[in-house]
Amino acid sequence: MRTMFSAIPLLALSVSFPAHASGLFAVSAELSHQGKAFAAPSAVVREGEPASVEASGADPYRLGFTVRELAANEIEVVATVDSPHGMMAPTVVVRPGVPASIDVGDIGLKLTVKRSGD
Known part of the structure; x- marks a missing residue:
């Protein structure tokens, strides 16, 4: 009987998750060095929760x-980029689905953010 009761909260959590789907955002990024793209990560993230993407290899970041x-029509993105090519920590306000570009020295970041499901 105890196992049955402990499984009920897990079921309730999985059922309630889609109700919060409106707080999800699809983020696409492009990282560049001297105008040449070296990474194009993307992720689906929950609003207000820090997220990160890392890669190793020839162009780690x-x-x-x-x-x-x-x-x-305004989505704030607080970003940090750390790579051998440089670092930056911009805060930008973007429009949903409209790319925004930031260049600091030789390193560039292009972001596109959409509400998940749009």
């Missing part, structure tokens, strides 16, 4: 970001 909806 770590891209961190937190996404927050400010208004219907």
Whole structure:
């Protein structure tokens, strides 16, 4: 009987997750060095929760970001980029589905953010 009761909360959690889907965002990024793209990560993230993508190899990097909806057409992205090519920590406000580009020295970041399901 005890096993049966402990499984019920897990079932309730999995059923309630889709109700929060409106707080999900699809983030696509492109990292570049001297204008040449070296990575194009993407992720689906929950609003307000820090997320990151890392890669090793010839062009290692770590891209961190937190996404927050400010208004219907304004999404704030707080990002950090760390790579052998350089580092940056921009905060940008983007429109859903409209790419935004940031260049700091030789390193560039292009972001596109959409509400998940749009």
